[in-house]
Amino acid sequence: LWLREQGHPVDGFELSELAITQFFDENNLSAERSEVGPYQCHRHEDLRIYQGDFFAAPELGQRYRLVYDRAALIALPGAMRRQYAALMSRLVEAGGQVLLVTLEYQPEQQLQPPFSVGEMEVRTLFERDFGVEVLGRGAELDHPR
Incomplete structure (x- = not known):
């Protein structure tokens, strides 16, 4: 929501309908639903969350200037991470x-x-198509699960 509050239209991708419903409920946002390509699209003004398989995203015909990945890559096993990086190269505009x-x-x-x-x-996954820069590091003592 922060990006949207800064004036940016936001597209999100989520597999779980429950997670999408909870997101809209927790943020007191109403959502219109429609089918868009292979997705069920949940929309509130310029915020769209596409429910379905992220790997089908090219079917939307969109290219993105900015992408924020909070937990998608780390949810994928190794072989799928390579596919994800290749897909990002296709979805992100040059620059x-x-x-x-x-x-x-x-x-x-x-x-x-x-x-x-x-x-x-x-x-290894991204440097061929993107510059990679570490912006910060943090330490946690507990296992992430």
Whole structure:
């Protein structure tokens, strides 16, 4: 919502209908629903959340100048992370930027998300098509689960 409050139209992608419903309810926003391509689109003014498989996003025909990924990459297993990075290269305009939040920890046989995705993996995935810059680091003592 912060980006929207700054005057930017916002498109989001979410697989879970429950998460979308909770988002609109928690923020006291009404949502119109419609089918858009392969998605169920939940819209409030210039905020759209597309419910469905993010990997179908090219079917919308949109390109983005700015992308904020809070938890998508770290939810994906390794092979899908490569597909995700390739998809981002297709969806982001030339000169566009991606703000990516990741977690890095000792995986300890972590079989479920959030997965550890460190700086070197981010560089391997994205450096071919994007400049990679670490904006900050934080430490937590507890396991992310």
